[in-house]
Amino acid sequence: MKYLLSIIFTLTIFGNDKPNIIFIAIDDLRNELACYGVDKIKTPHIDNLAKHGLIFDNAYCQIAICSPSRTSVLTGLRPQSTKVFDLTTHFRDTVPDVITLGQFFKQKGYITQGFGKIYHNSLDDPRSWSIKHFMSKNSLYQRAENQQLIKNQVKAAKEKKLKGHEFRFATMGPAYESADVPDEAYPDGENTKLAIKALKGFVQKKQPFFLALGFSKPHLPFNAPKKYWDLYEEDKLDPPAISHRPLDSHPRLTLTKSGEVRSYHGVVKEGSLGAEMSSKLKHGYYASVSYIDALIGKFLQSLKDTGLDKNTIVILWSDHGFKLGEYDSWVKHSNMEIDARVPLIISSPWMKVKGVRTNALVELVDIYPSLVDLSGFTVPTFLEGTSFAPLLKKPNTPWKKAAFSQYNRGSKIMGYSVRTAYFRYTEWRLVKNNKVIFKELYDQVNDPLQSRNIAKKEEVKIVQAELHEMINQQWGLK
Template sequence: MMTSMRLRTAFLLSLFVLCFSFNHSVSAAARKPNVLFIAVDDLRPELGCYGASHIKSPHIDQLAASGLLFNHAYCQQAVCSPSRTSLMTGLRPDSTKVYDLDTHFRKTVPDVVTLTQQFMQHGYRAVGMGKIYHGSLNDKASWNAYPTVKGRGYQLPETLTAIRERTKGLDVKKMGWRQRSKLTRGPATEMADVPDQQYRDGAIAERAIKSLQELKQSQQPFFLAVGFLKPHLPFVAPKKYWDLYDRKEIKLADNRFQPKNAPSYANTNWGELRNYSDMPAKEDLTDEQQLQLRHGYYACVSFTDANIGKVLDELKRLELDENTIVILWGDHGWKLGEHNGWCKHTNFENDTRVPLIIRAPGMQAQGKTSEALVEFVDIYPTLCDLAGLPLPAHLEGTSFKPLLTNPQRPWKPAAFSQYPRGRVMGYSMKTDRYRYTEWQDRKSGKVMARELYDHQQDGAENENIAGKPDQKPVVKQLSAQLKKNWKGAVVPD
């Protein structure tokens, strides 16, 4: 009798364990993946994982080693708000009509469902912090929560005193962002021996860690967007990140001159750089000033890398990493003296090419690099595809989920960017070999100027060859391709 009861108990226990294991595995399989969405301001693809051995970026490099790195990813317009708007809406600038830092997309496409809204509508909790949309143009409808973050920019007392004197008696909070930012800018660089969290990006990392801990307690899948500000100007970072680099070993750009035969539309001024208190109003920078800026940019890249590492470490510590899609992107490229330019605001490769790394549960292409041409408008459909969400009809990009299985499979023949110059719009197309740009009158569509750069012969884009007689067939073919595929090139089966 006792033996029979023991056998029955053992059988029931085994059956319970089997049922629990089965239900647990079914639950795990049905569980939606989380998303950790890391945005970095003004980050160009000059990182260790992109072959830049002089840059200290161990945490981003580690992410690339466990994910898929895109070597030819491009933004839709090389300036903050249009770029971020295109990524978050899945629409190109011509569709959002957002070409500047003042226009909010809710005024032009008021009913568009943003990336995070799509996730929210399918059971996700969307939390954002730092800079996801541009500055004052955040979108409340895109978030369940957007916690404020402490920390500030400048730390040195002499800088803060000078800014206080400049703004004394003024109600800075009521000013437009352009006027406010100009009055509150100090030098273009700062090195302060302070803890990471005193600077804003360090505080953002701390808040992201806290948010992960809070989200861990919920059974609801999450979309956590973390937007780091550096290496955007001013280049301010704790001293220990400056100390990672020896100024004597930093090199200036090789091509500190305008591209030969480039139309005036192609080039730009220095953007916001001249507004900083230690930058010249008109004349060129000295070599020492250029080295200072490069040193500051590199220090900020390493500072952001460290903050990203802290967030990724916490994701792993909380055992969330195996069921979380991690995507890291920089909103556009940046010039560090190339073409005698600084900042962004052009259609050149330096400005439009961006870092993009993704890691997804169960992906096969871990530690691989893809040479496929991908665009920011592709990110929205890709994340939906990976999470098993339906794709809204308005999307103008293509999911690159297939590349996570086969990174070298045939893909889109071109990627597209654009930039306005008053009455003309520059439409730019990157193929596997060329960058071709047409500057078109925005009313008539008439082509006012053309650019053609052969990346097999001139990867730095130092000579525009569009006007050369022997390039006429190439220009004709690329012009037709630009017109045909502007809304998005077709992916081959």
């Protein structure tokens, strides 16, 4: 009762009967943060948010690729339901009448506004916003020589009459950049600057708000102001914890050939990236993470300065994980643990205990129902996730037995993956008839790096059968 009264008292002071929501989306962020027990990358502001909230140690995306993952989060539906598995399909073409997260709060009287990468780049959803979404048009590259390189690439691509993906891959520019420019020069910096301005404007309004701020970094290209590159000594960066592919894994299905990073200028198209390029890319990734961390710090400080923090829920999440040379591979695009596991942090002014963590298995598809639940609304029945609101009160509450993700290899093969407290199991199936063509089983307790696929071992047959049935039940397969 005291807990409820304190919420009511705070809401009454600020004139709203509902909490505000800050929704921070980050692209390609690994769980390599001090608040997750890894202090390689300097992220003091994200770590500070964690000290005032709840850290989810076992949060998983539903598919490790930008647009499908974000679509799942923002619709509250799993990829199998949205039918969005690529970077070009818009969910309004597959589930046209779905009520998105932003749209839900808009319908409930909230001002909804977005800045930066929330949906995937041009695949925005106007129905989600009360105020038109803003995406900075600042150049991804600030160095004059890189801007000229892009112009030359575009000219050459047009002369060759390239279109679509071929045009895009021929005009990618370098994979990294360090420019001595202010934070606002790059798109993420300008997006944050304008989000802060909008935040200050909410002080005078009577309505609650849902403000979404999305960061493109640390997605490739790893471009960040020089001062963030200067935080690290490149020759002292650690090599990947595991450099070989999992033993007994599939040569084509388990991992990709890192095509995304190879599309950038100066990166070899085949074979090993080499020690020098690998070190430079890792340096750029670290710098990019510290850059967006600084921007998050500026934004959250403004939230505090306005006093709005006393009535605002803050949630921070990444759309999927990322490989930095692990398994001799780069970027995401797999069902491996390193790509499916993500950072997830939530902070509420009414949490009794802060700076705590939970081992509960949660999924990004749970974000939508959780925010609805925490705001005092009835959770829509069409949502496919589960509200983790009870974990804010009791982080050790018994929770889900499994988290599910999937990843396709073209249109003919789908990989279905289940993560339990002890195992990650993946079945690669033919889409046309659900025939299982390859299995992967990893012991996450004794082999957390997933160095060996043990699916063929006789002693795991019973466990594997149970996990097989969990996949069948989750996706309605036979």
